Amino acid sequence: MIYFRSDYSQGAHPKVMDALAKTNMEHHDGYGLDDHCFNAAEMVKSLIGKPDASVHMMVGGTPCNVTVIAAALRPYEGVIAPRSGHAYFHETGAVEGTGHRVITVDGINGKLNPSMIDKAFDEYEDEHTVVPKMVYISQPTEIGSIYSKEEITAIKNKCDERGLYLYIDGARLGAALTSKYNNLSIQELAGLCDAFYIGGTKNGALFGEALVINNPAIDDHFRWMIKRQNGMLAKGRLIGVQFEALLEGGEESLYYELARKSNELADKLKTGLEELGVEFYSESQTNQIFPMFAAPVVEKLEEEFFFYRWAPEENGKIPVRFVVGWGTTAEDVDALLDAVKKF
Amino acid sequence: MIYFRSDYSQGAHPKVMDALAKTNMEHHDGYGLDDHCFNAAEMVKSLIGKPDASVHMMVGGTPCNVTVIAAALRPYEGVIAPRSGHAYFHETGAVEGTGHRVITVDGINGKLNPSMIDKAFDEYEDEHTVVPKMVYISQPTEIGSIYSKEEITAIKNKCDERGLYLYIDGARLGAALTSKYNNLSIQELAGLCDAFYIGGTKNGALFGEALVINNPAIDDHFRWMIKRQNGMLAKGRLIGVQFEALLEGGEESLYYELARKSNELADKLKTGLEELGVEFYSESQTNQIFPMFAAPVVEKLEEEFFFYRWAPEENGKIPVRFVVGWGTTAEDVDALLDAVKKF
Amino acid sequence: MIYFRSDYSQGAHPKVMDALAKTNMEHHDGYGLDDHCFNAAEMVKSLIGKPDASVHMMVGGTPCNVTVIAAALRPYEGVIAPRSGHAYFHETGAVEGTGHRVITVDGINGKLNPSMIDKAFDEYEDEHTVVPKMVYISQPTEIGSIYSKEEITAIKNKCDERGLYLYIDGARLGAALTSKYNNLSIQELAGLCDAFYIGGTKNGALFGEALVINNPAIDDHFRWMIKRQNGMLAKGRLIGVQFEALLEGGEESLYYELARKSNELADKLKTGLEELGVEFYSESQTNQIFPMFAAPVVEKLEEEFFFYRWAPEENGKIPVRFVVGWGTTAEDVDALLDAVKKF
Amino acid sequence: MIYFRSDYSQGAHPKVMDALAKTNMEHHDGYGLDDHCFNAAEMVKSLIGKPDASVHMMVGGTPCNVTVIAAALRPYEGVIAPRSGHAYFHETGAVEGTGHRVITVDGINGKLNPSMIDKAFDEYEDEHTVVPKMVYISQPTEIGSIYSKEEITAIKNKCDERGLYLYIDGARLGAALTSKYNNLSIQELAGLCDAFYIGGTKNGALFGEALVINNPAIDDHFRWMIKRQNGMLAKGRLIGVQFEALLEGGEESLYYELARKSNELADKLKTGLEELGVEFYSESQTNQIFPMFAAPVVEKLEEEFFFYRWAPEENGKIPVRFVVGWGTTAEDVDALLDAVKKF
DSSP states (O other): OEEOSOTTSSOOOHHHHHHHHHTTTOOOOSTTOSHHHHHHHHHHHHHHTOTTOEEEEESOHHHHHHHHHHHHOOTTEEEEEETTSHHHHSSTTHHHHTTOOEEEEOOBTTBOOHHHHHHHHTTOOSTTSOEEEEEEEESSOTTSOOOOHHHHHHHHHHHHHHTOEEEEEOTTHHHHHTOTTOOOOHHHHHHTOSEEEEEOTTTTOSSOEEEEEOOHHHHTTHHHHHHHTTOOOTTTHHHHHHHHHHHTTGGGSHHHHHHHHHHHHHHHHHHHHHHTTOEESSOOOSSEEOEEEOHHHHHHHTTTEEOEEOSOOBTTBEEEEEEOOTTOOHHHHHHHHHHHHTO | OEEOSOTTSSOOOHHHHHHHHHTTTOOOOSTTOSHHHHHHHHHHHHHHTOTTOEEEEESOHHHHHHHHHHHHOOTTEEEEEETTSHHHHSSTTHHHHTTOOEEEEOOBTTBOOHHHHHHHHTTOOSTTSOEEEEEEEESSOTTSOOOOHHHHHHHHHHHHHHTOEEEEEOTTHHHHHTOTTOOOOHHHHHHTOSEEEEEOTTTTOSSOEEEEEOOHHHHTTHHHHHHHTTOOOTTTHHHHHHHHHHHTTGGGSHHHHHHHHHHHHHHHHHHHHHHTTOEESSOOOSSEEOEEEOHHHHHHHTTTEEOEEOSOOBTTBEEEEEEOOTTOOHHHHHHHHHHHHTO | OEEOSOTTSSOOOHHHHHHHHHTTTOOOOSTTOSHHHHHHHHHHHHHHTOTTOEEEEESOHHHHHHHHHHHHOOTTEEEEEETTSHHHHSSTTHHHHTTOOEEEEOOBTTBOOHHHHHHHHTTOOSTTSOEEEEEEEESSOTTSOOOOHHHHHHHHHHHHHHTOEEEEEOTTHHHHHTOTTOOOOHHHHHHTOSEEEEEOTTTTOSSOEEEEEOOHHHHTTHHHHHHHTTOOOTTTHHHHHHHHHHHTTGGGSHHHHHHHHHHHHHHHHHHHHHHTTOEESSOOOSSEEOEEEOHHHHHHHTTTEEOEEOSOOBTTBEEEEEEOOTTOOHHHHHHHHHHHHTO | OEEOSOTTSSOOOHHHHHHHHHTTTOOOOSTTOSHHHHHHHHHHHHHHTOTTOEEEEESOHHHHHHHHHHHHOOTTEEEEEETTSHHHHSSTTHHHHTTOOEEEEOOBTTBOOHHHHHHHHHTOOSTTSOEEEEEEEESSOTTSOOOOHHHHHHHHHHHHHHTOEEEEEOTTHHHHHTOTTOOOOHHHHHHTOSEEEEEOTTTTOSSOEEEEEOOHHHHTTHHHHHHHTTOOOTTTHHHHHHHHHHHTTGGGSHHHHHHHHHHHHHHHHHHHHHHTTOEESSOOOSSEEOEEEOHHHHHHHHHHEEOEEOSOOBTTBEEEEEEOOTTOOHHHHHHHHHHHHTO
16 A cells, blocks of 8 residues: 555654654653753754744644644634634634634635635624634645745735734645745745744654744743643653754755655656646645546555545546655655556 | 614613512522522423423523533534624624634525535534534524524424534524514424524513523533523522513513514515615515615714614615614604605 | 522612613613713722723623633633632632633631732742732622731732732622721722722622723723623613612712611621620621521521521531621511520 | 653653654554554553553643543533642643633642542532532652552542542553552553553653543543644554553563662662651652752752752751652662762
């Protein structure tokens, strides 16, 4: 069985595992108050060019999203998000579990734009209605698309106009940064939002995300919030060690390299499928692609390959998702293309 | 200034005030454990023909909605509602404040139908997604429309198929029950849902709603839930006394009489406006109507009448809301029609 | 049956009922945005000598406590309270329902002191522990004792030293203000806390409390908080009208008069019982007293009088609670003393 | 610097690291739905002799505690715990963050007993008070003491009598199971509670706890609860792999071996200190000991050793905590004894 199921189906990149093994017998204080976490935080700040940012080593993406939202909002405030956004769609109501509404808007190709933010305010009146206070977006989105520099700048300007925080979910940030379609550097992105995270889980780590908070209003007692929201890891050093391994070298680091390779293989797969006349469900610019096949083809492919059926059959075609991870090989892609060729 | 602002701009109907005055010096145990509350509950059960129902005298509509939802749902469960529904639109996130998502669907003329419930389930996958467990609707809706017997039956059947509770917000239930378009008796309505309330605040009471719970799973420790959700009134007897006055006589009671009169005057107003060629924003069947006027007309009317501008100007017309309350007089309606006639 | 059960077993004082009847047919905008509420708020500010305070007309005591606490605290913060305090003991976890811990300390005669506040901080360490941020006390306490001016000043100083808000639950504030043991005026009390309320329910109103917020940090978007926490009354004017009637005349008002009379009758009852050799469970200074009787005496008294057994039998005596309300008469007290005399 | 700071200051035991390295390149489905997690769960069920138990691989102890409590309780219910219990004392109000009260009782030597449970019910009256529904204890406790078989049986019987769930926090369960003072096997413990967890983080794992739920009422939709409470790990297999390595061999496994060795070294340290005349703050039976030293001794020791000051100085002595972890060596213990000997 060849996996195109997700970019977190394997463990960590061998270099990350080596770093964990090498530091395993060191003694450190717990909960992220150790030299590896401190050093990784410095590496992040250096990479993004923001010496004053606050960086927290987090266990996963949901803890990042939920903790930032719960820390930033007053009880009657809500966060605007595309209905397909992870914080709304795939977190079992964890945000609402902290008492806050996710105010959904219908995105376009997974993306939000300034006029959608305005539209969310149509629902805001006075003390009888939830106050929109934050915008949540993902870069790249859940369906592989990315925001251009101009698009995020426009969203940021709208947020400033409306008095909103902007938070960017970077679960697959590496894939956005290294996409050939991307024109937004991590430094620019960091300068356009109040908080974002650099996702490790889906790009070579066992687990872990580096959360960056630019806005002190959100960062106040943030470690208390991490603990209260269930996200504090006893051996926090594990996340620090992994990010040291991933980010060493900045834009020449393993983090960029793995993401770039994933994008390239995904592009090869996409191009290959296009040449075979396959149609696509959405336009992806990163390491996830969403081709559509007739049901018998899907069933046949499922005998050899492990992947998600993404959406219900429509007009005789089933959209599926192929994800290229850091461990996916050119041979895997060739095998998949060969299999499709047979139909 | 003549009020068409809301159906809760005056105090209580004089007969209700009389009942409060007459019982004022009685001593009773607190928190709704008194003979007036017990008696009013029996009157409700008799009216709806459900001797086994549980009836709670509640302070207001939001406490009804929030407490029922918080009592019925497990933490990861959500409630499906039209986006225009009160529990989503006008309660400042009080439902989310109890940790539950309101799963919104776009209603038609303010109403939900079975296919919208199915659609809400498109977002449900597995442990990563909120479990829909309840449907919330209002009878009549926020924009004055009512569900027919057939429509609510279809919704109830879909709820049964999907394993959902059905809860009906009856803030203006009297207006629905006495609408000339209505074909659903209160006994039938009570038999088609797990819980609903008979709204007093908007139909002659100072405040208070009679909440009916048919499903014991929702009623478990419900008084604990009322207290925990901030809705327990020390002198609970006040609500009991008012509902005694309102419901005496069942379907011949003051409650029905006041609602019928409001509907009739609203109909007179609507017909009068139609004869003047006025267009409407939505089709109302109860005591709220939503005509549209050019901005200068609205401004002129606002000099003499107090009402809401309902929605932003569209195609040169502003939708407004006129509400006829139990205290509105035929003279008030004539004055408004006369004023419109001048344009 | 003669009631010594509570000070909220009757309706409103006749003058309050008259005010409600007189204003009943007026039209007003809803939710507390009406002239009666505005006027009552001005009367409160004038009485307490704080023109800049923010005053909210609230439905009940639990909504005051819960909304203030939820508005004031960040998610990881808690409120220090005596374990016998109402917000901990008698609100079914409503405070925890908003996500906040009530950090309990053992009071003395129902009261808290600065060293107990220090003790609460023994539990505070760092990001693994709840941050104490507010002190909650009641004036008078649940068991009828009152804080002196010196005692509250000492608590306030400790709060300032520790960076804590001070909130005072005034459910029976009138009884404290008019106690012959009291040396703290309402103006002084208002100057020593961040928020407090003047309780109406237990001193002549049908319901309603006038909440005073001195600290703008707590008052931010407070009306949004009231709605979100289930406490917004549609016909808010009802509370305004009642406080107009209660507070007219300031320290010569009905509010002071009713409380003073209750205290005097309670004192008469207490003195009478003392003369009969009755022992007391706690030392009360207001309108609630807690004598102890042998079980057969209690049972006999219960045939004619309605009151609470307060605590389990100890050393052959059962502590009971007699509460004197605004409607209690000298005859009621005499009857009770006569009954006790028989043993 | 020699660490006696905690039993989670190092990474994983080398055998655990090897298992992670060996399985690193395998592809698996995410979120704990993989063969390693399934296998580890079977190993747990086999070890405890409960084939019908439900076992969840959890990231950490706080996620176990919070998720079990939030899954088990209705909104108005609370959990009884010793005030020194982790769920109250060291989780920044995470339990209250889910809306539930921790009802504290004063333990004795960190432990709770049946009469304390009865005492907690003194605070329970009716709909105005929180309903106790669960008892939370730790085995061993936060201060190293353990419950005997008889003690836990008595607690369980009291829970049954009172209608309470019993939940046991096993963050250091290995240390209890292998204590020379212990008479309660893991099979017996599993049979005496509704849920408990086998702590990995503090006994040789990088992170992870194996949560066992015996009561289906708590297990309903538990994976939804894990996600909603922020505790779902994308690469759940990591926890499964570690528990496979730890539990291979059942009571002869690495898990038991590491814990036994920690206890033995702690005992050696304790005995050595006793021989030097050192006094102790509490009586420990596991791998944490709490000696007391004069301030200058503590300061001197801090130059070479890293440990916690546990409580404020009392009678000229400061209680400190020495924890022996799986990686602590006999040489470390000797060095510490030598250092103390110098005073």
